[in-house]
Amino acid sequence: MSARDDVMSRIKSALRDSPIAPEIPRNYSRTSTMNDEQRLEQLVDRLIDYKANVFVVAAGQAPVKLAELLAGSSSIVVPHGLPDSWLSGLPSIGGNDAGTVAVQVDSPERRLTVEELDAVDAVVTAAAVAVAETGTIMLDGSPSQGRRIISLVPDRHICLLQARDIVGLLPEAIARLDATAPQTWISGPSATSDIELERVEGVHGPRTLDVLILT
Amino acid sequence: MSNTFLGMPTLPVFGHGNLNATEPFPKAARRELANTQLRANLGHATHTIRDKRLKVVAELPDWEELRNAGSAIKNATMANLPALLEQFEANFTARGGIIHWARDAQEANEIVTDLIRATGETEVVKVKSMATQEIGLNEYLEEQGIAAFETDLAELIVQLDHDKPSHILVPAIHKNRSQIREIFLREMADVDPALTDDPARLAEAARKHLRKKFLSAKVAVSGANFGLADTGTLTVVESEGNGRMCLTLPETLITVMGIEKLLPSWTDLEVFMQLLPRSSTGERMNPYTSLWTGVTPGDGPQNVHLVMLDNGRTAALADEMGRTALNCIRCSACMNVCPVYERTGGHAYGSTYPGPIGAILSPLMTGIKSEENNSLPYASSLCGACYDACPVKINIPEILVHLRGEDVDSKRSKTKAPTQMDLMMKGAQWAFSSGSHLNLLEKGLPLGKLVAGRNKVIKKLPGLAAGWTQSRDIPAPPSQSFRQWWATEHQAPAGVEHPEGDQA
Structure with a gap:
């Protein structure tokens, strides 16, 4: 008998008393009662609590704010589906002054190597959805967020989030996402509680997380 | 599949590996209690985490409703386990993942070794995993000439110190910051000699130590927190980013998961991802959660394997009184609140699974007569703090009492002559009868x-x-x-x- 058949057979024997599967009581909160403003406020509060840097700006101000955040950076990586307009404020791509930021685009045609990703200063991505209650940003690998590796190897992650993509509670985010997409849920920069159970930020993932919320 | 055709297997088939107390709990506890540094470290750590857990649990007005849902979902999972496993297998396989089945620890170790050998590699990076700890994978791989590098900070500390984990979430909970600094200075070849015991500096040292390993690793071994039957999705919950590194960078990913880790649906994750982080690290959400379903072309490992492990889980499932122990999501809240664990620490329990949940899970998986596991159900004052803290409402005290009964029964059948205890009980019966x-x-x-x-x-x-x-x-x-x-x-x-x- 194969191991699979053996294990299956053991399970069926173990359940010979035919236990009844109970009804699942789903009377926990599944929709938030907060309005847009409260959700934004709570998300900002939670993100700051977990040591992310948070900036709330009008959508039109995104290029200016992004350029400001990237002052001093010489290279960034972006997924191929990131809206071009967001990068329009960067000091003259291809220009010749000292403030130039080299933008590398990761795409299905040209996948950056680990070494290339390790050499850039930051990654800029969008996000699929964010949960206010837990301060969680969710990436699902769509073209504006890119492959999982690009938001992992660079030491700084700048994430642009549309305010309309903020939900109150986790069940609302689950309802929006496709389970089979490769997902990364991010709640603050990389951290550990392994030393005396005190949380300290900055281990293997990006040590700086900047969240730019566009209203 | 027809059971009558295949013949009914004789149940229970018990598990092997690092599931045993090798000496009676009272003896081990006496030794551990004499270590005053250990008691100070544990007291500090367990009280820190208790306070954090209470604070974030109090934030959710629907906590009890979430616990009820979590408990019901897990009971439903166990009741429908054969069908859910088949559904999970079909979905995971349809997306390019390959599933292997292991009856026990030895078989799982052999499967993982063969998969690593097939890649031609002799090094693997590892994400913290209770299942691979349980089967003793690292030791087995070492015998086979394969080096396994633990990447979780606490696992790294334990591995560098040639020590054993003492807690399922924070394996190095028994070490304080200055002890960790000493271990790093002694065991890390490339460490800065000016390293201080500031936790942030220690975390940074671990980052530097492992960075090259991550960026060059070809094979990773992980566990899984949840498997979702209706989509074939696997989940790993972590903090440091070492999990993401292992799950994303290598070409080959081998995951070892117990058969009880399934949830029926993607929607069920909304319950468990609220219960787990708050119960384990006392956070609203852990820093990183990764989800993958088979292979995603161009994104992450392209060779994705999953080893489905029994190793005594079916034996626990066959125990009608004890089977809810399989509902455990390995949060560790029970050990953090336990007055016994807080003083003796995890090593006293011998098994990979310490604390209140370990005191029931270990004997259920190995059988009560295995080595000294019959001493574990007595490692409790039955105060019930574990039951109150458990996010899936496992009635640990009730199962402890049930297993004490099993222990007494197993001894009774061996001896014909009445024991001292039998005589004392007879005497008490006479005295209190009138x-x-x-x-x-x-x-x-x-x-x-x-x-x-x-x-x-x-x-x-x-x-x-x-x-x-x-x-x-x-x-x-x-x-x-x-x-x-x-x-x-x-x-x-x-x-x-x-x-x-x-x-x-």
């Missing part, structure tokens, strides 16, 4: 007083009862019993009334 019997016995009280002597304490009881006086004295019994006193008191002279009724 008032006159008890009266007769109580006449002997002054005798106890005589034994106690001038110090008015009894220092040593005879026979089995000696256990009770091992670490404490019994005060001398009074010269009369309550019943005798009551009888005398109620023959008080007429006219003297009790004061309760008086209008003061």
Whole structure:
């Protein structure tokens, strides 16, 4: 008998008393009662609590704010589906002054190597959805967020989030996402509680997380 | 599949590996308790995490509703396990993942070794995983000439120190910051000699130490927190980003998961991802959660394997009183609140699974007669703090009592002659069966007083009862019993009334 058949057979024997599967009581909160403003406020509060840097700006101000955040950076990586307009404020791509930021685009045609990703200063991505209650940003690998590796190897992650993509509670985010997409849920920069159970930020993932919320 | 055709296997088939107490718990506990540094470290850590957990749990007005849902979802999972496993397998396989089945620890170790060999690699990076700890994978791989590098900070500390994990979430909970600094200075070849014991500096040292390994690793081994049957999705919950590194960068990913880790649906994750982080690290959400379904072309490992592990889980499932122990999501809240764990630490339990959940899970998976596992159900005061803290409401005290019964039954069948305990129980049965019997016995009280002597304490009881006086004295019994006193008191002279009724 194969191991699979053996294990299956053991399970069926173990359940010979035919236990009844109970009804699942789903009377926990599944929709938030907060309005847009409260959700934004709570998300900002939670993100700051977990040591992310948070900036709330009008959508039109995104290029200016992004350029400001990237002052001093010489290279960034972006997924191929990131809206071009967001990068329009960067000091003259291809220009010749000292403030130039080299933008590398990761795409299905040209996948950056680990070494290339390790050499850039930051990654800029969008996000699929964010949960206010837990301060969680969710990436699902769509073209504006890119492959999982690009938001992992660079030491700084700048994430642009549309305010309309903020939900109150986790069940609302689950309802929006496709389970089979490769997902990364991010709640603050990389951290550990392994030393005396005190949380300290900055281990293997990006040590700086900047969240730019566009209203 | 037809059971009649294949023949009914004889259940239960018990598990092997690092699931045993190798010495009786009281003996191990006595040794661990003598380590004052360990007690100080554990006391500090468990109290820190208790406070954090209470604070974030209090933030959710629907916490009890979430626990009820979590408990019901897991009970439903176990009731429908064969169908859910088939559904999970079909979905995971349809997306390019490959599933292997392992009856026990040995078989799982062999499968993982063969998969690593097939890649031609001799090094793997590892995400913290209880299942691979349980089967002793690292030790097995070492024998086969394959080096496994633990990447979780606490696992790294334990591995560098050639020590054993003592907690399922924070394996190095028994070490404080200055001990960790010493281990790093001693064992990390490339460490900065000016390293301080500031946790942020220690975390940074771990980052530097492992960075090259991550960026060049070809094979990773992980566990999984949840498998979602209706989509074939696997989930790893972590903090540091070492999990993401292992799950994203290598070409080959091998995951070892117990068959009980399934949830019926993607929607169920909304319950468990609220229960788990708050119960384990006391956070609203852990820093990173990764989800993958088979292979995603161009994104992450392209060779994705999953080893589905029994190793005694079906034995636990066959125990109708104990099977809810399989609902455990390995949050560790029960050990953090346990007055016994807090003092003895995890090593005293011997098994990979320590604390209250380990005291039931280990004997359920191995059978009560395995090595010294019959001592584990007694490693509890039955105070019930674990049950209150459990996010999926496993009634641990009830299962502890059930397993104590199993232990007594297993010994009873061995011996024909009545034991000391049997005789004492018989005596108690006679004494408490009637008032006159008890009266007769109580006449002997002054005798106890005589034994106690001038110090008015009894220092040593005879026979089995000696256990009770091992670490404490019994005060001398009074010269009369309550019943005798009551009888005398109620023959008080007429006219003297009790004061309760008086209008003061």
